[in-house]
Each structure stands twice: as structure tokens, then as C-alpha cells.
Amino acid sequence: MPPQQALPVKPDAGPGADACCHREVAGKRPRQPYRTTQDGSPRVQAMTQAGGADPSAVRLSQSRLWLETQSYYAEQGHQAWASGAIPFYLTNTPYLAAAYAELIAAWWHPAAGPGPYRILELGAGSGRFAYLLLQELAARFTSPTAWCYIASDGSQRTLDFLRAHPQLAPQFAAGQLELARTSPDRTGPIELQISGQMLAPGPAPVVVIANYVFDSLPQDCFVVRDGRLYECLLVEAPLTTANRQAPTPLPPRFELHQVAWNYYQDADLDLVLGRYRNGPDNRAILLPCMALRWLRQLRTQLGERLLLLVADKGYGEGQVGEVGAPTIEQHTPACASMMVNFDAIGTYVAAAGGTTLAWLPPAAPLGTVAYALDAGPHGDDRRREGLRQAFANAFIRRAPMDLFALVEQASRNPLALSLPALIGLLRLTRYDPTLFSNCFTTLLQGARQAPAVMRRDLLDCVREVWQRFYPIGANEPLAVQCGALLLEFGAPAEAAAILADAAAGPPPNPPAMFLLGRCLAAVGDKRAAHKHIAGALAIEPACEDYLCAVGILPHRMAQEEAAQLGWEIALDGLDRA
Ligand SMILES: C[S@@+](CC[C@H](N)C(=O)[O-])C[C@H]1O[C@@H](n2cnc3c(N)ncnc32)[C@H](O)[C@@H]1O
Structure with missing residues (x-):
């Protein structure tokens, strides 16, 4: 000075x-x-x-x-x-x-x-x-x-x-x-x-x-x-x-x-x-x-x-x-x-x-x-x-402040927007990860009911948003959210690539580990899937609470999935023997 x-x-x-x-x-x-x-x-x-x-x-x-x-x-x-x-x-x-x-x-x-x-x-x-x-x-x-x-x-x-x-x-x-x-x-x-x-x-x-x-x-x-x-x-x-x-x-x-x-x-x-x-x-x-x-x-x-x-x-x-x-x-x-x-x-x-x-x-x-x-x-x-x-x-x-006023409103009350309106707002913001994250539940629910053409639009949105995400060490849920939507769209390998870093931490992220396990199971890697799901449960037995709360999972199922995977891995072993 x-x-x-x-x-x-x-x-x-x-x-x-x-x-x-x-x-x-x-x-x-x-x-x-x-x-x-x-x-x-x-x-x-x-x-x-x-x-x-x-x-x-x-x-x-x-x-x-x-x-x-x-x-x-x-x-x-x-x-x-x-x-x-x-x-x-x-x-x-x-x-x-x-x-x-x-x-x-x-x-x-x-x-x-x-x-x-x-x-x-x-x-x-x-x-x-x-x-x-x-x-x-x-x-x-x-x-x-x-x-x-x-x-x-x-x-x-x-x-x-x-x-x-x-x-x-x-x-x-x-x-x-x-x-x-x-x-x-x-x-x-x-x-x-x-x-x-x-x-x-x-x-x-x-x-x-x-x-x-x-x-x-x-x-x-x-x-x-x-x-x-x-x-x-x-x-x-x-x-x-x-x-x-x-x-x-x-x-x-x-x-x-x-x-x-x-x-x-x-x-x-x-x-x-x-x-x-x-x-x-x-x-x-x-x-x-x-x-x-x-x-x-x-x-x-x-x-x-x-x-x-x-x-x-x-x-x-x-x-x-x-x-x-x-x-x-x-x-x-x-x-x-x-x-x-x-x-x-x-x-x-x-x-x-x-x-x-x-x-x-x-x-x-x-x-x-x-x-x-x-x-x-x-x-x-x-x-x-x-x-x-x-x-x-x-x-x-x-007038970007008008846009940010809409983002604020949508973030406070995401259910007030239809899926097409939300996709439109995401495009206008140039795929803002914060808006995506705040309105995730609406996007997920909409995706499940949307016609194929709109699902494709949303899939593009997920990819664009993920490309713009820059973690700053805060506990941000974007990887889990993008991973969940990609899994929903039948892209488990792409979802697994997004979830891998979040699952590895630090700190370890049990919901990401569990979701990663589900993606790996979907691509046929049962051993890695079992490792991640059982690992998530070992760190946090209630690790699915967040996933249930935002509608990614209909109910808790990690125990069930770990047991099923364990059983399938044992059967595969019998085949090889
Ligand atoms: C409010 S933050 C803004 C950070 C970023 N530009 C943003 O918009 O998120 C202010 C930034 O200015 C830096 N800063 C504050 N006073 C400074 C100074 N006297 N000399 C150099 N950098 C300073 C801080 O380290 C901090 O990164």
C-alpha cells in the first residue's frame, strides 16, 4: 500500500x-x-x-x-x-x-x-x-x-x-x-x-x-x-x-x-x-x-x-x-x-x-x-x-440480471416450471450447473415421463452442464445428479466416468459410491459393483437417504443389491469351476 x-x-x-x-x-x-x-x-x-x-x-x-x-x-x-x-x-x-x-x-x-x-x-x-x-x-x-x-x-x-x-x-x-x-x-x-x-x-x-x-x-x-x-x-x-x-x-x-x-x-x-x-x-x-x-x-x-x-x-x-x-x-x-x-x-x-x-x-x-x-x-x-x-x-x-432473477425464482420453486421451460432456462444461462443442481428433482421427474425427443434434449443438457462444472472442495451434489440422470437415460458407462472421482473423494462420498456400483453392475462389472456398494454401506449404512430424498431411488435398496451381487458373483464362480 x-x-x-x-x-x-x-x-x-x-x-x-x-x-x-x-x-x-x-x-x-x-x-x-x-x-x-x-x-x-x-x-x-x-x-x-x-x-x-x-x-x-x-x-x-x-x-x-x-x-x-x-x-x-x-x-x-x-x-x-x-x-x-x-x-x-x-x-x-x-x-x-x-x-x-x-x-x-x-x-x-x-x-x-x-x-x-x-x-x-x-x-x-x-x-x-x-x-x-x-x-x-x-x-x-x-x-x-x-x-x-x-x-x-x-x-x-x-x-x-x-x-x-x-x-x-x-x-x-x-x-x-x-x-x-x-x-x-x-x-x-x-x-x-x-x-x-x-x-x-x-x-x-x-x-x-x-x-x-x-x-x-x-x-x-x-x-x-x-x-x-x-x-x-x-x-x-x-x-x-x-x-x-x-x-x-x-x-x-x-x-x-x-x-x-x-x-x-x-x-x-x-x-x-x-x-x-x-x-x-x-x-x-x-x-x-x-x-x-x-x-x-x-x-x-x-x-x-x-x-x-x-x-x-x-x-x-x-x-x-x-x-x-x-x-x-x-x-x-x-x-x-x-x-x-x-x-x-x-x-x-x-x-x-x-x-x-x-x-x-x-x-x-x-x-x-x-x-x-x-x-x-x-x-x-x-x-x-x-x-x-x-x-x-x-x-x-x-439484461442478464433479468435472467438471474428467473434463475433465483426457479431455484426457489423448481416445481413451478415445466421440463421444457427448465431446459430452455438452462440453455439461456449457458448450462449453469447451479441452476441444474437446484432444479434437479424437477428434471429427474420430468425425464421419467418425457417423450424421447425431450429426453434427448435433457441428455444434451446434462453433458453441457457437466462440462462446465468446476468443483471447489465444497460438498456439491452435481456428480451424483448428473450420474443419476445418465443412468436413467441408459448411459451407465458415461455415468460411471462422472461418478468415479466423486466416489473416490476425498472425502469419501457413499451416495456416489452406491450409484457408481449400480452403474458398474449395469455394464456387467459385478465385482467392482459389489465393492463399491458394500464399501458405501460400510462407511455409511444410511447412505441412500439422500438418493431417496431427491427421488433417484424409490426406496432403500443398497443391502438388497449388495446381497444380490454377492450371490451372482458366487454363481459365476461356480460356472468357472
Ligand atoms: C471477493 S473475492 C472474488 C474472487 C473471484 N474474483 C470471484 O468473483 O469469485 C476477492 C478476491 O480478491 C483477492 N484480494 C483481496 N484483496 C486483495 C489485495 N489487496 N490484493 C490482491 N488480491 C486481493 C482475494 O484473495 C480474493 O481472491
Whole structure:
């Protein structure tokens, strides 16, 4: 992090912000704003005008909140997502991956200049988005040496998870996927961990992806009133041994201090801040100082020709500012995020000669913005126009939040949809494994009654969904669900191939073992079938409960099937004797 700038604190007798009502901002699930009481009810907080400076009031960007968040990701690695603590559904969908691939294809028009083309994903997290986007890119760019995807993160533990992930192994082996440790405070050349090479600026434009990353980085907050600028300092609870070990955030209080408009003493950041000289008045305006510094640094590390694709919660031009104190979303006691002021980033990009394309429906939990910086001779109009059209197609015309609203509704009440409607929704989402999993029972029941042509459609769906599944170490039932449907469709060998990994674990998965046993019995491998069914029963005698509950099995039958297989194996032995 850059050194703290001298902070000109001048308590002012002028009007401060009024008492601010709580507003929960639609954002990443679960929404647990910082400002809640112990029982979770909203607490109305005042942003107070400082009479005298509270010694524990700090710049928001210097709050320990951010260090705790960074440490949380560093320590948790992929467990942050496997445990369900950190929301990640919306930024890891096949739809978003396909939409980004369209934008990248437009940006990498042959007029862009010679390759190889590079994509750098910041804060890649679980790697699920990288996995989905790699598939989309492979379908569009057939020359394997033409592009390389660099999944990067600030957490080495997270990168180690990606490196060991079996589903990424082919891309690592093909030299198409790299890993790198990146963060705003890691200046200098970016080191690629697989090849050991340094990532140097090249002739081709680079794509940078930052999904749910800028909301996790330090920001500052200001209020403007009658042309005067006030900084919102966060009054932090004193750091005690107890809350150092289990940092329990207290409801925060902000203090307003009048500051000068050249607050940062940094031409780029002061220019962005100056955009709000004429308001909006009395609103909490977030200034994504760390995201801006990171973007400036990336231009040095990667070259001036960048396409930055961001999916995050936030607001853009005409929507800037929260009514009341800024909302800090607390995902866990040690991990927080805030809204992203996309307009501020757009101001920096415009000053650098770039353009912004934004899709930010009001109150939507996710927006997408493309910032194109392409000052070189290749920044031709055809590429800009191609990018604009691809963006309009993927986001503005198709309105993916409408689609996600349908997915949410279907997931809550899958029985309300007919089988054809559900298959249609799966196609529209580009075969979203989460939707498939949530609506599995409806799919299974429908499959049993469906005409042959629809069963074929559903079979295609199962294969497409399975291709997009990227396990993250959580207890996800997709292998069992896909295996059960394939067995139902009379494809036991294909089902067995899907179930084998889930059955082997770790940890061992008795329902998958039992189902695998049934598939192996169907292909005639009685000994292996017996081994798996008896093994499942030995680990968990009630292993069929899940399979019965979702309708895969009509009743418990593992004991029966194990006994029958044992008997058949004995008879086969007699024949051979
Ligand atoms: C909310 S997660 C998003 C992960 C992924 N992009 C997604 O959408 O699921 C934020 C990611 O940014 C990384 N991150 C947070 N602060 C960072 C920092 N200061 N430097 C580098 N990475 C950081 C975390 O390690 C984490 O992987």
C-alpha cells in the first residue's frame, strides 16, 4: 500500500451531514451490513460533524478493516468459497464467461496487432471463472499459442489450490494458463509462477479482469456540501487482544472533517475527486483510491493498451453516492466489502484517453463495466465499435440480471416450471450447473415421463452442464445428479466416468459410491459393483437417504443389491469351476 498522505484535517463550523438513515445496498449475498445491532436490526447512525478530532478516527482506506479482509483471503484460500462464507455465484456463471469471451473477441480483432494475447485476471479466487472463460476462449481462438490466461491473486494459498486443481491441469500443460501473485502493493514486473518468466509489456493489447475485487480494496469516502469537501473518517473501536483474535466489528461511526480539494496531492486522484466539486451534495461518495492506483500501476506493468472488465456491485454516472453513511458489508467478522464507484474509475480512464461502457441497472446486485484504454496506433474505430456492439449484445440487450432473477425464482420453486421451460432456462444461462443442481428433482421427474425427443434434449443438457462444472472442495451434489440422470437415460458407462472421482473423494462420498456400483453392475462389472456398494454401506449404512430424498431411488435398496451381487458373483464362480 502506498504511504499515507498527510491529511489536512480542518474541523469546520459549516453544515455537516445530517443524521443518515440506514440503507442496505443490494450487493453480494449475504447482506450483512456493518451497521447492524447484535440482533441484526438496522441501526440508524449519524455521520457527525467533528467538533474535535476523535483520536481513533482514521481514513477509511487506512482502516484495519482492509488488512483483516486481505489476511482473511490469504489464510482461508479456497475455503473462503467452499465454506459458503463469501458469495461468488454471480461472478462465476457460464453466462458471464461467454459474455466476456464476446468482448475479448471484439477487442482482439486482427487490427489489434500481433499476439500473443494475454488475459490477466486479478483476484481470481476459486478459479471457477477462469475455468469457464478458458472453455469459451478455446472455442473461439483455436491457435493454442495465440493467447495465455494468467490467473492471479494476492493469496498464495489460493494460487496453490488452482495449481493443484485437476480440471486446470490440461491448460497448465498446454502453456495456456499461468499463475501470478498480484496485488496493488506488488510493484515491479509480474512473475509467472509456472514458467518462471516475467510478464513484460508486449505489442498486443492486454485484457484485465477484476470480478468482485475492487469492492474488497481500500477506499476513501467524502461528502460535498456547497462546494466544500469533507472527508468521512471512520471511528474505529480500540484494538484489544480480544478483538485482534476475533475481530468483531462494532457499528462504525463516521466523522466529517473538512479537507482541501487537492487532498491526495496526486494529480490523477485529485482529478477524479475534483469531478464531484459540484456534488451530488450530502451523499457519501466513495473514492476507490486503491483500485485507481492499481490500474495506474498495471498500465506500467502491462502497457498502455488495456481492456479492463469489471463485474461488481456499484454505481456509475448519475448514480453516485449513498444517502447516509457508506455501507460496509461484512461477509464474516474478518472480511468486508463496499460498493464500487465505477464513475470515478471512468473519470480516470477518460483522462487517459479511454472509453467506458457500463451496464449498471439501478439496485441490481451486480453491474458490469468495460474500460478500454487504447491510446496506441492500433486503437482504431473498428475495434471500438466492435467492442461497443459486443457489450450492448451481452449486457444491455440481453439484461442478464433479468435472467438471474428467473434463475433465483426457479431455484426457489423448481416445481413451478415445466421440463421444457427448465431446459430452455438452462440453455439461456449457458448450462449453469447451479441452476441444474437446484432444479434437479424437477428434471429427474420430468425425464421419467418425457417423450424421447425431450429426453434427448435433457441428455444434451446434462453433458453441457457437466462440462462446465468446476468443483471447489465444497460438498456439491452435481456428480451424483448428473450420474443419476445418465443412468436413467441408459448411459451407465458415461455415468460411471462422472461418478468415479466423486466416489473416490476425498472425502469419501457413499451416495456416489452406491450409484457408481449400480452403474458398474449395469455394464456387467459385478465385482467392482459389489465393492463399491458394500464399501458405501460400510462407511455409511444410511447412505441412500439422500438418493431417496431427491427421488433417484424409490426406496432403500443398497443391502438388497449388495446381497444380490454377492450371490451372482458366487454363481459365476461356480460356472468357472
Ligand atoms: C471477493 S473475492 C472474488 C474472487 C473471484 N474474483 C470471484 O468473483 O469469485 C476477492 C478476491 O480478491 C483477492 N484480494 C483481496 N484483496 C486483495 C489485495 N489487496 N490484493 C490482491 N488480491 C486481493 C482475494 O484473495 C480474493 O481472491
